[in-house]
Amino acid sequence: MSNSSSLTHFLLLAVTDRRELQLLHFWLFLAISLAALLANGLILSAVACDHHLHTPMYFLLLNLSLTDLGCICTIVPKAMHNSLWDTTTISYMGCAAQLFFFVFFLGVEYFLLTIMCYDRYVAICKPLHYGTLLGSRACAHMAAAAWATGFLNSLLHTANTFSLPLCQGNALGQFFCEIPAILKLSCSQSYVRELGLIGVSDCLGFGCFVFIAFSYVQIFRAVLRIPSQQGRHKAFSTCLPHLTVLSLFVSTAIFAYLKPPTMSSPSLDLALSVLYSVLPPALNPLIYSLRNQELKDAIRKMMTG
Template identity: 40%
Template sequence: MVVRNQTRVVEFIFLGFSGIPYGHIYLFLVFLAIYLVTILGNLMIFTLIQLDSSLHSPMYYFLSHLSCLDICLSSVTVPKILVNFLCQRQTISYNQCMAQMFFLLSFTGTEAALLAVMSYDRYTAICKPLHYSRLMNTKVCILLASATWVWGFLDSTLHTALSASLDFCGVNQIHHIFCDLPPLMKIACGDTHTNEMVSHSASIFMGLSPFLVVLLSYFYILTSILRMQSNTRRHKAFSTCSSHLIVVSIYFGNGLLNYNQPSSGYSLETDTLVSTMYCIVPPMLNPLIYSLRNKEVKGALRKVLHSP
């Protein structure tokens, strides 16, 4: 036992795809397609916002940050998954694992905060239209966007520091497809009670706070929309918020499943699916949702495509 406790883990083995012994080439092609669509879609949104002056508003300023964030989030996990498929060896070094988890938690935490800021932006636009230009001026937008990134990195620093203090006693098989806090806690040896308490407390504060801001913002938005006399104004307000509501529902819904598992945990297959739906699929869907449901984005795209 003494020898076992002193064994230092230098790499981890992912078991997320162990239930699929064959057909890894097809999984490689699926994840490659998802990654390419994610990168190209978000680059398109970001580029359109920079090129078209009609999109130079707070809403699209925050959307450009979301596009950058989705590119970063997808790039933290998918390239390593693709390399492991090519090498036919689902491993990651200890240092790479800690780095991957740090940036994963940073970007997911930032996205939660950014979605809350985008909800507040919609609240001010619909509920306080006369004061919108003052409440969401350039200085405020830059400050809010910067705060979301700081929020995510502070959250991640705490969780990663807690994980780096864990001992693994030679156990290095992770029931997951990338390094994340819950699966690492499961294979740690020794007393992890303090880590779990601090982790849950931080998760509740850092994760629940943005969600409450979203709920409160949309409560006031819905109340304001229902009071509108004009059907045209009501329809425009709903259409403005619909894309963001879909993105918020997908993100927080999958986040709830990913970080609030039952005590017995999910099956390996379910856990892999939940993780994919939380960190890999949403960055691909976000640009599609905003481009397909947004007339201004589609108009900007047509202008760029038809420009000489």
């Protein structure tokens, strides 16, 4: 039995014991991370360089790409290092830093997706008031609020989680540091405070989800009232990338954390954690680029000079 004051490192979950599969995992994560870095980097450069994209929607997309890059750079490098060098250790401070940045970027991404939903709602349901409700200053303030709220939320969770006494060893049942895995190592009844904090965060997240659901109900009602089929198609096409990214983000996270205990197994938990922590940041820029002609034109113009 170890105490948290004497812990110097944690043991992460090994993807596999076979050396060939470890190397395959390394190359797979390397390909995903390079694809995510390239795609998100192109979006950041295109939005920053093309003055036609200096609008609230693309400003929020730029912030979303920053959070995607943050998620990838927080989780993937350590997993690649452990697979390449056949190790599972992570230092105590390294684990705390990884948990802080992962919760931070994940929270900011969810808040940004909520703001982007509001952007689509105003653009479709209240187009005459778009400049008033979502001017450059209002958009910057909302984005800043998302980053500040994500920072505060992550700071509280990290400080609270690592203040708990840990007396169940140091082996985490996950390939990166996350709150549920660390709570399993805490002493009995010592994690009630953190569960309360998680409950508050869940209420905030559920409130955002209700707002998103209500907004899309209003959006679909407004779109269906558009007389021309071309107009309806154009309105739907502006919402589809956001709805796809949001569904991918929320569905994988909910299933990973709320699945029945009978379905839990190390291999399934590992696959689900990859789905909600690694794949969305890599797929988000692809989803937005495929359905957005303005963004594709800006990227093409930037690459061809």
